[in-house]
């Protein structure tokens with residue numbers, strides 16, 4: 622991107638907030654490192670460039686131990702949306718999510734003023750005054766890092782570590798991909814990163830509960846040829862569903878991994894594939910249909926279905942149906958299941 626173009630963008634971003642007192646930066650529910658780092662980066666950018674204070678808001682919980690360690694070690698402050706009145710924040714920025722996706726707590730009647738995201742473009746984003754949506758990017762934090770570099774603000778080590786960790790965690794692993802942009806930005810950020818803090822985050826300690834859930838998830842895993850499916854049942858934190866799906870992708874000969882979990886009246890689904898050509902986002906949207914919000918990228922996607930009004934038996938039947946759907950959509954409906962662990 623040529624400097625003049627991004628300079629123009631920085632100017633129009635400042636224009637959007639210049640008459641505002643403060644900004645609410647809202648991440649997607651159960652925020653991950655990409656949304657956290659993007660929020661922190663945008664907060665830094667707005668503070669330094671436009672002299673605007675901002676509050677980072679979240680809904681759901683920060684479940685994954687690494688993400689909690691990220692907040693703790695990097696001193697990141699954010700506020701639960703249950704304690705924020707949207708009326709106090711006329712100006713809202715969404716990061717790593719878009720309006721009408723169903724994975725953030727911005728009500729449909731309240732359009733955001735700013736969107737930074739790398740998920741596929743949503744028609745509802747058309748009306749957003751400042752939007753930077755780059756589905757070709759693997760990480761929203763990459764978009765924010767490019768803005769920060771162009772703005773010539775100084776990177777302190779906590780900010781650089783947050784952005785570096787977001788880019789690293791979002792592009793590492795079997796079902797993810799490092800693009801040219803990410804490689805270049807990681808190289809740029811590396812000298813500013815606090816390696817000790819990064820190691821503390823990446824090796825965050827986990828509770829005994831975590832091992833119990835992983836144990837039970839692996840016991841309820843079934844392989845259908847190239848597809849592996851974990852039916853975890855209840856989880857104490859929603860991120861475990863994604864963690865199990867990530868773990869399963871290490872299994873040899875597997876192309877697809879799915880995990881199903883029940884959390885807080887919802888069925889959560891994570892889908893992974895090692896083959897970009899498969900498009901996990903499209904498949905999960907087809908599997909879930911009208912049942913709830915679903916979406917994601919080529920190699921990783923997720924969905925959420927509310928089952929608050931359903932009986933235990935109905936929930937179980939629905940999960941069985943959904944498993945059947947993903948087996949059909951991956952062409953494995955006739956393959957007999959085999960337990961991962963005998």
Ligand SMILES: [Mn+2]
Nearest residue numbers: 655717760761
């Ligand atoms: Mn992301």
